[in-house]
Amino acid sequence: MVKYIVKRLLLFIPTLFVMTIVIFIFMHAIPGDIIDALQAEPGNEEIDRAALEKFMGLDVPLIVQYGRWIGIIRNIDGEYKGILNGYLGYSWIKKVSVNRLFRTSWAMTLELSIIGFVVSIFLAIPIGIYSATKQGKIGDILSRSFAIFCISVPSFWLATMIIVYPAIWWGYTPPLMVVRFRDAPIDNLKMFIIPGILLGMQFCGMIMRITRTKMLDVLRQDYIRTARSKGLSQKIILVRHALKNALILVITLIGQNIPFLIGGTIIIEEIFSIPGMGRLLINAFRSRDNELTGGIILFYTIIVLIVNLIVDLSYSYINPKIRYESK
Amino acid sequence: MSLNKIIKRRFDKEMAKKSACKIMIKKFFKNEKIGSFGLIITIILLIISIFANVIAPYGMNEADIDNKLQSSSSTHLFGTDNLGRDILSRIIYGAQVTVVVGFSASLLSTVISVILGLFSGYFGGKFDLIIQRVVDLMMAFPSIILLIALMSILGTGVVQLIIVLGLRSGIVGSRLIRSAVIDVKENVFVDAANAIGCSNKRILLRHILPHIISTIIILFTTRVPNMVMVEASLSFLGFGIPAPFPSWGGMLSSGREFMIKAPFLLIWPGLALSIVVFGINMLGDSIRDLIDPRMKGIKKRKG
Amino acid sequence: MQKLLEINDLKTYFYTEKNIYKAVDGLSFHVNKNEFLGIVGESGCGKSVTAMSILRLVAPPGEIVGGEVLFKEEDLLQVSEERMRQIRGNQISMIFQEPMTSLNPVLTVKRQISEAIELHRGLNKKESKQECIKLLRKVGIPDPEQRLKYYPFQLSGGMQQRVMIAIALSCTPELLIADEPTTALDVTIQAQILDLLAELKSELGTSILMITHNFGIVARYVDRLYVMYAGEIVESGLTKEIFKNPKHPYTVALLKAVPRLDKEKEMNVDGIKGNPPNLAQLPKGCLFAPRCTFANEYCFQNKPDFLEVGIDHYSACFKSQDL
16 A cells, blocks of 8 residues: 555656646736736836836746746745745735735635535435435435436526525525634534535535445445345445445545536635635636636645545555555 | 348348337337436427527517516516516527537537547557546546636637537546447457458447447437536636627526526526436436446457 | 255246246255255256245346245245344355455455354354354465455455355355355366365265356265256256266266266267257247257157156156166
8 A cells, every 4th residue: 555655646746747837828828918907007007018027027938937936946036936935926916915815715615615525425425325225216216316406406506596585585694704613613614504515516416326326336246145145134234345345436436526526616605705716716817817816726736636635545545455455 | 141141131130220229219218207308308408499589589689678677577478687688588599509509519529539539549558648647637627617717718709618618528528438449449359350451440430439339429418418517607607608698607697686686587597407407417317228238248358 | 864955846037128037947956964965057057046046145137936945844935034144144055156256355354254153153253253263274274363354355266265165154054055166266276175165064064055067076076966957957866876877868968068088089079059948938848859869749849747767866858768
């Protein structure tokens, strides 16, 4: 297993490196001249374009700009101020460092994602297993319909309806006040629970179907027949023999679908006005704030790579074939 | 064997295939009730989108400011929006948009997946390695962010949207085709074809392609509802279908502003989306059920 | 000889959308105490289905539709599922053909052996661990304490099968059903495993019901033999007797198909012409008639009864006298 972990960790670094190049290209491919935008701001009309370019570090070749962004080349002040130093950039539109803008946002997005994930998994896996054991019967049909409902109904529609109708019928608005977890944990959870459920809805449906399929596959296997021939009860067979095998199959698929969950935070944050990375991103795109955009996309990239790493490591832990490489 | 017998055999085979198709269709309606329901929804959707110009009572942007934000009435079955436009008509034109974008993007995606998957799976080597790494990265990255980024670069527009959706989905989907190709490649008959000197192109077209048809169909049927949803999400965020074309996702987004005063602005587009995605999903599921087990008969290499 | 297991008129059918496959259609045989019994036949003749039916492990779309399975006076087809669970792994146990897939890849050897022990014998963790070590030693696995922690993929095919045997014998069953236990193993290992089974049989007094298509194994280890064809028994008797005096054309053909070391090198090994019948459309008359070299018109129209043709020797053939 150690060999596997080391291999995986080593893969992490070059992947991240390649992604930074891709992101950098993106940042500079988005049309819209930042200088024009700045010059359009009140009070800036007279500023010399060339001077502005120099000030913003746009006069040097792209490679140098990339190096500066990463933090391996000194910037105009002669300092190393890049990603490797923990400095994610500066938003020229908002006039504030990207790190500053991230300060509370990233925690919001993270919390939303975690709640969505946990709620989905806690629903999806048990229902998926139940569905597999009752194949063809009414329980299975209901579960499958529920899963399809989850993936077919647009969560942003449901979310909007949930905000609108209780407001109309009962004058109720979901807590839209931003509360930090540290300050008031219960209120904070109250704020996140409905968005979290809606975020996880589609993900839940997908995982439910996957779990069901894999569980059915497992139940067809020879070793289940052996277990039955020993006289074990159905419950023990399910929990001790089938479950772990099914989970091994399901975990990698869960990992593959997590980016989908993370992407969903953008829409949910927009609807529920949660000041997370998603809203930051949309605004950055709309205002052509390239440095901010780059920083945010980098953030998402790192999250995804970390999640993949966690999934891979979990998989290598539960799967004995990898954990105990041939002795 | 006499020539007559050969011809008769061929003929019988053709007839058997035709009746097998008929039987399959009949079986479909009998067994797959939900799938049939999905099929009906899809057909209705297609009809509405093709004949939108004829069916819609008003133009898609026909504004009637005096009558804005009215709920259902005899003149406006679904009501009007904040600019006085008839919602029913916009839903109908939205169907057109959904079908055009959804199906075109899926088609483009499937074509890209097949081409990439065929080359990647059959030829392997460095090309395969590079493509697969790219696929890995693309799969790991939240698609919506990538799509928004691409739309920001290319600008809004229906064509750009179709290309962007199709491209991303196509590259990622190539993996499925690739595994199917590799599965088929491992069969002895491919080696046999090679041994008698078939060119690669011939092998690809006549030997491999027919065996991956079921996978291709399955890929396409999963793509369509996915494309519809993603387009709706993008339009909802403002990075999808541009004005003047109405899109259900966009209607939901603009409806939010007036949601308290006129909640019906939100009901119809959302309902339409849900029903359509549900129906296409059901149809896809049923088609998959029918095709998959039948085609899983390819034996592994034995020799 | 006391009867341990008696099967009467067993019928197990498989139901698909279009057809009913009569895998086992009116099968009757018995197993005595402390005997090594064999059931031989081609693939698809219903041997495995019979074995699964005894323990009521037939999975849908298969269903046991009739007959009796009398295990020491109890009809296993009538008892409750709970009672069956008491019997499985305890009084009757089973080993399967593919040890690699028959063992759970994510559970240790110890877990898989101790399960049955803890369930049926009520031992605690420490006691069952000791039992497992003893069992592994008995089935000839070296260094048992270490092997307990192994996962199946870390063992060779022969070892895996030994583990399966250990599992099956852990509660000293009275009957062990072995469904083609050595088919998936190397020839050299096959002999070891079979020797082991024979040894354990005499040590523990367990009866073994072995299902196989390999006449070589039958000749060497099996005391009494049933020959099966298309879901029915066509001949039965002591192995020595049947080999010397086969009384059914199918048996004759099977024996002819086995290459013999004591015959001349150039002798052709005869196969049996034709294919086994479609279990959904069984022909009228004798099921083997279409492939039989001795069959006449009468054979195609009438079904032969299972009659005595020698001491404890039965055959279902109109022509048994001519063979």
